[in-house]
Amino acid sequence: MTPPADLIVTGGRIWTQDPGRPWAEALAARGGELLAVGANTEVEALAGPETRVHEADGAMIMPGLVDGHVHLHLGGSQAAFELPLLPTDDLDAILGKVGEWAARLEPDDWVVGGIVGSTVMDGLTDADALARLDEAGGGRPVLLRDDTMHNRWVSSRALELMGVRPDSPDPDGGRYVRDARGRLTGVLHESASGAAEAAFAGSITDPRARTATSVATAIEVLNSYGVTSAQEAATMLDPARALAALESSGELNARVVLSPPVRPFIEDGVVGEDLIAEVAELRGELVRPDFVKIFLDGVPMTRTSALLNPYRCAHGAAPFRGEMYWEFEDLVAQLERCAELGLGAKLHATGDAAARLVLDAAERIRNGGSGNPLQIAHAEFIHPDDIARFAQLDVAADLSPGIWFPNVIQDSIAAQVEPELVESSWPVRDLVDSGAVVAAGSDWPCAVPTPDPWTGLETLVTRRNPDERFPGTLNPGQRLTLEEAITAFTTGPAEAIGIGGVAGKLAPGYAADFIVLDRNLFEIDPGQIHDTQVLRTYFAGELVREGR
Structure with a gap:
């Protein structure tokens, strides 16, 4: 006889993501796993004297969402400790917020915050803006992160603490931006941002405690939006340890796949095989160190994405196609090493040349018999000839919703790349039609101030920004259906990050990770999806979040 369920939910409109039974009325769970998903009568038969029974009153229930690309430490730090800025804030608004925040601090305390929109970053072209930042911060060290999280804007005091002088040479893979007169502007591109982060990190008196709070906060924020599984997109050692500690104490309410970087990038700390080995020791049921992170290029706003065709050039300027951080044979060797270690790879490749x-590297290793999971993160610019290769080579497309509809990032990108490339960007419809696995990820705190998945889900369907300040559509022929968009936030990323047999679907044997919504997504105008509220979030059969 089957033991009774721990939990039964009845009377719902349950979207299961199971093609064999897309809709159901009820579900039953025991030990964190689904026993049954079906009609009220068949599920109620599993009740026992100790079973908790919840009546859904016709509410829509669906699988817990899977965020395929999130930065838990950075996002949680922003939510718990740092100055919140909106990507739509103009320079005056940013400086005003910096001034108000700084006024509460001691004279030597750092002002750290974000996110600064790319269009503001584009305008920081001379040292006069740096002088205004110094004034707003009251002479304190200030570190502001942009919406790509690849670049920073820092004050003169921060530059001093970094050891950067007007004549300091640019670091490999980065730049201390100077104005036309050779003066530092405080803007840092790519790897130059790492020196700022290291200087700030050195000021923290108890970094492990701060990291632990940041990571715990990030999980709480994800749960509030209905996210119950995620891939941490560039995992350093202390955040990995904090996640493992949460699991050990029974307080980790999400499944988290880790991705330690194989080379230094922005965050300071051990990387490569040493980091991979240490993170491997932290494996648990929920914490899964199954991937590595590889950066192929930068971002188009600073012309560091690697493109097949040149960026927009001033008259008479030499054609420029961006930067590639890896040679082909080196990349193949790294992917082969990942296969030896049994690890997948999340590969940041924003430009079509990088993708x-x-x-090409995937084709080489697939021909050699390697089947380890591969993802292209930010599959923004893909040459039409390469679309079908994703499915053919079993490479997942990791997409970031905060970037694929009209917004300040797109305005900045449009100033750098040719119009036809912008107009063909984020070819999601073509990828889905080709059979590729499409995995949505917030990239929080990059691009967006929260990991809100509902705006991203809506804009996959509409290709419009719900914010009326940004009219129009971006490549509207690439719209998805609602069912396809939901897949991109559930079974798609679950498969891409290696938990496809556990999460993203409501069916017997899957984790009892599900959410209760305030509306039925199938009965509303798609333009209202961004207003969706998660009434209850269940993880492993337990209610972990109620209301938001």
Whole structure:
């Protein structure tokens, strides 16, 4: 006889993501796993004297969402400790917020915050803006992160603490931006941002405690939006330890796949095989160190994405196609090493040239018999000839919703790349039609101030920004259906990050991770999806969040 369920939910409109039974009325769970998903009568038969029974009153229930690309430490730090800025804030608003925040601090305390929109970053072209930042911060060290999280704007005091002088040479893979007169502007591109982060990190008196609070906060924020599984997109050692500690104490309410970087990038700390080995020791049921992170290029706003065709050039300027951080044979060797270690790879490749390099390397290792999971993160610019190769080579497309509809990031990108490339960007419809696995991820705190998945889900369907300040559509022919958009936030990322047999679907044997919504997504105008509220979030059969 089957033991009774711990939990039964009845009277719902349950979207299961199970093609064999897309809709159901009720579900039953025991020990964190689903026993049954079906009609009220068949599920109620599993009740026992100790079973908790919840009546859904016709509410829509669906699988817990899977965020395929999130930065838990950075996002949680922003939510718990730092100055909140909106990407739509103009320079005056940013400086005003910096001034108000700084007024509460001691004279030597750091002002740290974000996110600064790319269009503001584009305008920081001379030292006069730096002088205004110094004034707003009251002479304190200030570190502001942009919406790509690749670049920073820092004050003169921060530059001093970094050891950067007007004549300091640019670091490999980065730049201390100067104005036309050779003066530092405080803007840092790519790897130059790492020196700022290291200087700030050195000021923290108890970094492990701060990291632990940040990571715990991030999980709470994800749960509030209905996210119950995620891939941490660039995992350093202390955040990995904090996640493992949460699991050990029974307080980790999400499944988290880790991705330690194989080379230094922005965050300071051990990387490569040493980090991979240490993170491997932290494996648990929920904490899964199954991937590595590889950066192929930068971002188009600073012309560091690697493109097949040149960026927009001033008259008479030499054509420029961006930067590639890896050579082909080195990348192949790294992917082969990942296969030896049994690890997948999440490969940041924003430019079409970088994406092609990944696909070429994938073809080499697939021909050699390697089947380890591969993802191209931020599959924004993909040459039409390469679309079908994703499915052919079993490479997942990791997409970031905060970037694929009209917004300040797109305005900045449009100033750098040719119009036809912008107009063909984020070819999600073509990827889905080709059979590729499409995995949505917030990239929080990059691009967006929260990991809100509902705006992203809506804009996959509409290709419009719900914010009326940004009219129009971006490549509207690439719209998805609602069912396809839901897949991109559930079974798609679950498969891409290696938990496809556990999460993203409501069916017997799957985790009892599900959410109760305030509306039925299938009965509303798609333009209202962004207003969706998660009434209850269940993880492993337990209610972990109620209301938001």
